[in-house]
Amino acid sequence: MSPPISVRALAADALADIALSGHSLRDVADKAFPRLPDSRDRALLTALLNEGARWWTRFDAAIDKLLDKPIRRNEPVVHALLVIGLVQLEVLELPAYAAVAATVEAVRELRRPRLAGLVNAVLRRWQRERETLNAALDATPATRHGHPAWLAAAIARDWPEQTESILAAANREPPLMLRVNRNRATREEVVGRLAGAGQTAELHPWLADGLVLPHSTDVTRLPGFDQGDFAVQDGAAQVPADLLGLANGQRVLDACAAPGGKACHALERANVHLVAVESEAKRIPRIRQNLERLGLRATVITGDAGDASGWWDGKPFDRIMIDAPCSATGVIRRRPDVRLHRREADIPALVAQQARILAACWDLLVPGGSLLYVTCSILRSENDGVVAAFMTGRSDIVATPLALPVGQPTACGWQVLPGDGDLDGMYYALLRKR
Incomplete structure (x- = not known):
C-alpha cells in the first residue's frame, strides 16, 4: 500500500503527468483516488486537477514571470505544484494563508525540502503583484482563457464573431445532463425518484429524453442508475x-x-x-x-x-x-x-x-x-x-x-x-x- 500523502502533493504529481507527460486526466485521477479514502479529499483533488488542467496555460506562463530561471524541465512536479498553488488562490479562492502553507508543506512531502523556500517566495510574490500579473496575462486570448495559442488562433479564424464567447464557455462548469431510458422509465418518473433522494432535476426544454441537474454528482449513487433508468450524456x-x-x-x-x-x-x-x-x-x-x-x-x-x-x-x-x-x-x-x-x-x-x-x-x-x-x-x-x-x-x-x-x-x-x-x-x- 502506498504511504499517506496530502491532496496537494498528490495533485502536483498527477498534474505533472497530465500536463507534462501527456497522460489523460481521467486515467490519472482513477489511479490517484484510491489513495484518498476521504470523500472531501477526493473532491478537492478533482477540483485541483480539473482547474489545473483548465488554467495550465495561464498559470504556466505566470510562473515563468515569477521565476528567474524556469524549473519546468528539472523539477516538473514542483512546477506543477506552483500551478496548484495559483489555482487555489485564484480559481478556488481558498484562504491564502492556508493555501500557501499547505502547498509549501507539500514540497516537503514530495521530498524536495530545499525548494520549500522557493515555492513560498513565488506564491507570496504572486499575492503582492497579482493585479499587475493578471493584467499582463489577460492581454492575450490564450492566457486570458487558458487555451494554447494555436487553438485560440484557430477559433478566432473559424468563428471571429463568437471567439470570446467560445473561449469563455470552455471555462464554465457544465451542467450534468442525463438521458432517460424510455424503455425503463419516463422523465417524470426519474425526476420524482431523484427528488425523493434530495436531488433536483429538470426536464430539458427540447430534448425529449434529457434531464438537467445543476451540479455534478456521483450518478452511480442515484436511484435508478443500477436499474438502467438513465445514462449520463450531454444534450x-x-x-x-x-x-x-x-x-x-x-x-x-x-x-x-x-x-x-x-x-x-x-x-x-x-x-x-x-x-x-x-x-x-x-x-x-x-x-x-x-x-x-x-x-x-x-x-x-x-x-x-x-x-x-x-x-x-x-x-x-x-x-x-x-x-x-x-x-x-x-x-x-x-x-x-x-x-x-x-x-x-x-x-x-x-x-x-x-x-x-x-x-x-x-x-x-x-x-x-x-x-x-x-x-x-x-x-x-x-x-x-x-x-x-x-x-x-x-x-x-x-x-x-x-x-x-x-x-x-x-x-x-x-x-x-x-x-x-x-x-x-x-x-x-x-x-x-x-
Whole structure:
C-alpha cells in the first residue's frame, strides 16, 4: 500500500503527468483516488486537477514571470505544484494563508525540502503583484482563457464573431445532463425518484429524453442508475437520435461506437438491429457494460470503420452514424486536458481519417438511406471541410437541411458551439443517398 500523502502533493504529481507527460486526466485521477479514502479529499483533488488542467496555460506562463530561471524541465512536479498553488488562490479562492502553507508543506512531502523556500517566495510574490500579473496575462486570448495559442488562433479564424464567447464557455462548469431510458422509465418518473433522494432535476426544454441537474454528482449513487433508468450524456450528444429518423426494423450502423452512448440511445428509440463497430479493442468492454446496464442488445464488433472488409457481412444499412475521431475541441469544458494534449499538427491526420471513414461507410448505405456525420469539434476543417470535400463531384449525395433550437447552419450541416443552450460543441451533417 502506498504511504499517506496530502491532496496537494498528490495533485502536483498527477498534474505533472497530465500536463507534462501527456497522460489523460481521467486515467490519472482513477489511479490517484484510491489513495484518498476521504470523500472531501477526493473532491478537492478533482477540483485541483480539473482547474489545473483548465488554467495550465495561464498559470504556466505566470510562473515563468515569477521565476528567474524556469524549473519546468528539472523539477516538473514542483512546477506543477506552483500551478496548484495559483489555482487555489485564484480559481478556488481558498484562504491564502492556508493555501500557501499547505502547498509549501507539500514540497516537503514530495521530498524536495530545499525548494520549500522557493515555492513560498513565488506564491507570496504572486499575492503582492497579482493585479499587475493578471493584467499582463489577460492581454492575450490564450492566457486570458487558458487555451494554447494555436487553438485560440484557430477559433478566432473559424468563428471571429463568437471567439470570446467560445473561449469563455470552455471555462464554465457544465451542467450534468442525463438521458432517460424510455424503455425503463419516463422523465417524470426519474425526476420524482431523484427528488425523493434530495436531488433536483429538470426536464430539458427540447430534448425529449434529457434531464438537467445543476451540479455534478456521483450518478452511480442515484436511484435508478443500477436499474438502467438513465445514462449520463450531454444534450449535444442526444441530438443524433433525433436526426437519424429511426424506425423499427431498420439496420443501423454506429461506425465509431465507444463508449456506446449514442448507440444505446438509438436502441432506446426504436427496435433496430444495431451494429456497433469500434477500432480500439480496449474500449469494447465499456460498450458492452453500457448495453447490459440499460437492458439493450446490439452486435458489437472490433473493427476499422474506414475498412469494412474485415467485419462487414455484406448487408447494407438503412442508417449510419459516424461519430468521427476528432480534435474534441467542442468538449473542452468537460475534458480540460484536451487543451494540453491536442496539437495543431494533429489536425491534418484527423481530417484524413475522418474522410477515409466517411468514404468507406457511404458504400455500406442503402439507396434512400441516411448517414449522419458527427464530430465534437468546432474546427471547420474537420466538419464542413470534410463533408464538402466528400460531396464534391458526386451526384448520389443530398445534404439534408437541419434546424435545431440552438446553434447555426453551416454550408453542409449544423454547428452547435460550446455554451449554445448550455450544450457542448458538436457538428452534424445529415447526408441522404439518392
